[in-house]
Amino acid sequence: MRPILLSGHERSLTQIRFNKDGDLLFSTSKDKIVCAWWSANGERLGTYAGHQGAVWTVDVSPNTVLLATGSADNTVRLWNVKTGECVKTWDFPTAVKRVAFSPDGSKLLAVTEKRMGFLGTIAVFDITYGDGDLSNLNAQAEEPSLRITCTESKATVAGWSYLGRYIIAGHEDGSVSQYDPKSGDQLENVQAHEFDHQINDLQFSPDRSYFITASKDKSAKLIAASNLAILKTYVADTPLNSASITPKKDYVILGGGQAAMDVTTTSARQGKFEARFYHKVFEDEIGRVRGHFGPLNTIDVHPAGTAYASGGEDGYVRIHHFDKPYFDFMYEVEREQMRK
Amino acid sequence: MSRLGNNADWADDDEYDDPSALPATQITENKDGTKTVVSYRFNDENKKVKVTRRIKSTVVREHVNPQVAERRSWDKFGLEKGHAPGPSFDTTSVGENMIFRPSTNWKAQAAEAEKNPEQGSMKDQLKDKKVKCRICNGEHFTARCPFKDTMAPVEEATGAGDMGADEGAAGGLGAGSSSYVPPHLRGKAGGAAGEKMGGRFEKDDLATLRVTNVSELAEEQELRDLFERFGRVTRVFLARDRETQRAKGFAFISYADRGDAARACEKMDGFGYRHLILRVEFAKRST
Numbered sequence: 092m093r094p095i096l097l098s099g100h101e102r103s104l105t106q107i108r109f110n111k112d113g114d115l116l117f118s119t120s121k122d123k124i125v126c127a128w129w130s131a132n133g134e135r136l137g138t139y140a141g142h143q144g145a146v147w148t149v150d151v152s153p154n155t156v157l158l159a160t161g162s163a164d165n166t167v168r169l170w171n172v173k174t175g176e177c178v179k180t181w182d183f184p185t186a187v188k189r190v191a192f193s194p195d196g197s198k199l200l201a202v203t204e205k206r207m208g209f210l211g212t213i214a215v216f217d218i219t220y221g222d223g224d225l226s227n228l229n230a231q232a233e234e235p236s237l238r239i240t241c242t243e244s245k246a247t248v249a250g251w252s253y254l255g256r257y258i259i260a261g262h263e264d265g266s267v268s269q270y271d272p273k274s275g276d277q278l279e280n281v282q283a284h285e286f287d288h289q290i291n292d293l294q295f296s297p298d299r300s301y302f303i304t305a306s307k308d309k310s311a312k313l314i315a316a317s318n319l320a321i322l323k324t325y326v327a328d329t330p331l332n333s334a335s336i337t338p339k340k341d342y343v344i345l346g347g348g349q350a351a352m353d354v355t356t357t358s359a360r361q362g363k364f365e366a367r368f369y370h371k372v373f374e375d376e377i378g379r380v381r382g383h384f385g386p387l388n389t390i391d392v393h394p395a396g397t398a399y400a401s402g403g404e405d406g407y408v409r410i411h412h413f414d415k416p417y418f419d420f421m422y423e424v425e426r427e428q429m430r431k
Numbered sequence: 432m433s434r435l436g437n438n439a440d441w442a443d444d445d446e447y448d449d450p451s452a453l454p455a456t457q458i459t460e461n462k463d464g465t466k467t468v469v470s471y472r473f474n475d476e477n478k479k480v481k482v483t484r485r486i487k488s489t490v491v492r493e494h495v496n497p498q499v500a501e502r503r504s505w506d507k508f509g510l511e512k513g514h515a516p517g518p519s520f521d522t523t524s525v526g527e528n529m530i531f532r533p534s535t536n537w538k539a540q541a542a543e544a545e546k547n548p549e550q551g552s553m554k555d556q557l558k559d560k561k562v563k564c565r566i567c568n569g570e571h572f573t574a575r576c577p578f579k580d581t582m583a584p585v586e587e588a589t590g591a592g593d594m595g596a597d598e599g600a601a602g603g604l605g606a607g608s609s610s611y612v613p614p615h616l617r618g619k620a621g622g623a624a625g626e627k628m629g630g631r632f633e634k635d636d637l638a639t640l641r642v643t644n645v646s647e648l649a650e651e652q653e654l655r656d657l658f659e660r661f662g663r664v665t666r667v668f669l670a671r672d673r674e675t676q677r678a679k680g681f682a683f684i685s686y687a688d689r690g691d692a693a694r695a696c697e698k699m700d701g702f703g704y705r706h707l708i709l710r711v712e713f714a715k716r717s718t
Binding site for chain 2: 342375
C-alpha cells in the first residue's frame with residue numbers, strides 16, 4: 092500500500108469527503124481554501140476560493156454538481172463543482188461546523204455554532220439544480236426551510252438517515268439525537284457517549300440505516316438510525332476525531348490522537364497518530380496505519396470500499412488504496428461461513 | 432526554386448552545423464511488442480545525455496460510469512487553472528510503501544517488527560545459512576553426500592552375513608522378506624560390486640575408517656598411498672572446503688576387507704602426517 096500524499100493545504104485539515112462515485116476527493120482546511128482532487132492519482136482538479144476564514148466542513152451533492160462548505164466566516168457557500176464558481180452564499184450569525192446533503196440531494200443541512208448569545212442551530216435549505224441542464228445553479232432559496240434550535244447542548248455534527256427520514260445530530264455533551272426533518276421536533280435523545288465528551292464525527296453506513304460516532308471519550312459507537320440503539324462499541328486509547336464505516340469489508344476506521352495543543356511535546360509514536368482499523372462486528376482492533384505527524388482530524392472511505400483517505404493536523408491528506416491482504420483478511424468463522 | 436529560402440544545404444548534416452542541436456528521437460519497435468525510444472537531452476551540467484527507454488504499452492479497458500468519464504475531461508480551475516494534466520509535484524507525492532495486513536494479533540506482530548526491524552523475509556534469513564551434510568558435515572545436502580552409500584542409515588541388515596541370507600529371499604517376488612525389492616535388483620541383490628546405485632553397502636560401512644586431524648594441505652592421493660599399505664582401498668574421500676578447496680581436516684577411507692581396515696586403524700592412529708597426528712577410528716554409522 093503506497094499512500095498518495097496531498098500537500099495542497101498550508102494548515103490542518105478539517106474535513107475530507109469523497110463524492111458518490113469516489114473519483115473525486117474534496118478537502119477543507121483552516122487555510123480558507125477548498126481543494127478538489129482526483130482520488131485515483133492525487134492530481135488536484137482545482138480549488139474553490141472565497142471563504143474568509145477557516146473552512147470547517149464540506150459536502151458534495153450526490154450528483155457531484157454542487158459542493159457545500161461551511162466556514163468560520165459565518166457563511167455556507169455553494170459551489171459549482173466543475174468550474175469552482177461560488178453560486179450561493181448564506182450568512183449566519185455564527186460559524187458553521189458541519190454541512191450535509193440529504194441522500195437525494197434535495198436538502199442541505201448546516202450546523203451552526205453556539206456563540207455570542209446565539210444558540211446552536213441546525214438549518215435546512217432546499218436545494219435546486221437549475222433548469223435540468225444545470226445552468227441556473229444560483230437560483231437557491233434565501234431562507235432555510237427549517238431551523239432546529241438546540242437548547243440543551245449545541246450540535247457539533249449532523250447527518251441524514253436513510254431516505255432522509257431523520258436528521259441525526261451529535262452533541263457537545265456526548266448525546267445523540269434524532270430529529271424529524273419536516274417538523275423539526277426532537278424524536279429521541281440518547282446519551283451515547285460519556286457525558287461532556289464532545290462527539291467529533293458522525294458518518295453513515297452506505298445504506299444509512301446505522302452510523303458511527305467518534306467522540307472525545309476515546310470510543311466510537313455504532314448506532315442504529317431508526318431507534319438510536321447502540322449496536323457496537325469500539326474502544327481506543329486516544330480521543331477520536333473521526334470514524335468511518337468501510338463498505339465491502341466489515342471494518343471501521345477510527346482516527347484521532349493527542350489534542351493538537353500537546354502535539355509538539357510528544358513523539359510521533361506516542362502521539363498515537365494512526366488510523367485504527369477495527370472489525371465492525373467483532374469489535375477487535377485488527378491493524379493500524381501509520382503516517383501522519385499529527386492527529387488525524389478526518390477520515391473518509393471510498394464509496395466502493397477500495398481506498399480510504401485521512402486528513403491530519405499536519406496539513407497532509409493521505410489517500411491509501413487498499414491492496415490484497417486487506418480484502419483477504421477474514422475471521423475463522425467468516426471463512427467457515429464462506430465454505431458452507 | 433522555392434526552396435532557396437531554406438539556407439541549409441541538403442548535403443549538410445545539420446547535426447554538425449549546430450553543436451547544441453540534439454539528434455532526433457529514434458523509436459524502434461521490438462519483436463516482443465515493446466518500443467525502444469532513444470532520445471537526447473541536456474542535463475543540468477549542460478552535457479548531452481542519451482536516454483534509452485524501453486516502453487511496453489498495455490491497454491487496460493475499464494468500464495466507468497458515464498458521469499465519471501465526463502468528469503475526467505473537466506478543465507482545472509482555481510489555483511490549478513492552466514496547469515498541465517497529471518499530478519503536479521508541489522501538491523502530490525507518493526509516500527513510502529507500507530504493509531498493511533489486518534490480523535487479530537497485529538499487536539504482537541508489530542512488537543516483533545519493532546524489536547528487530549532489520550529482520551527481513553524468510554529468504555533473507557536463510558541466505559547466510561550453510562548447507563550441512565549429516566553424514567560427513569560437508570557443504571552439501573545429505574542426499575548428495577559421496578558417502579551416502581557407505582554411511583547412510585539403513586533400517587535392516589547390519590552385517591555381511593545377513594546380506595547373504597537376503598540374497599535367496601530377494602529372488603522371489605518379495606516372498607519371505609517384508610520389504611519390497613525393486614525388479615531390477617531381484618536375483619542379484621548384493622551381487623555385482625560395481626553396482627552402487629541402490630545397492631546396499633553395509634559391508635563397506637564396517638570397513639570404512641574415519642580419519643580426523645588431517646592437515647589442511649593433505650591430498651587425496653597421499654592418503655591413498657598411506658593407507659594402501661594395509662590392503663586394497665576402494666575409496667578415499669577427503670572433505671574439502673567448497674570455496675578454498677582446502678582440506679577440512681577429516682577424511683574417510685574405505686577398504687575392501689574389514690581385516691585390512693582394522694589393521695590400518697590400529698597402525699595409523701597416532702601417525703604423524705604433515706605436522707599433525709592423525710586420529711583414525713572406524714566410521715560410525717550415522718543414524
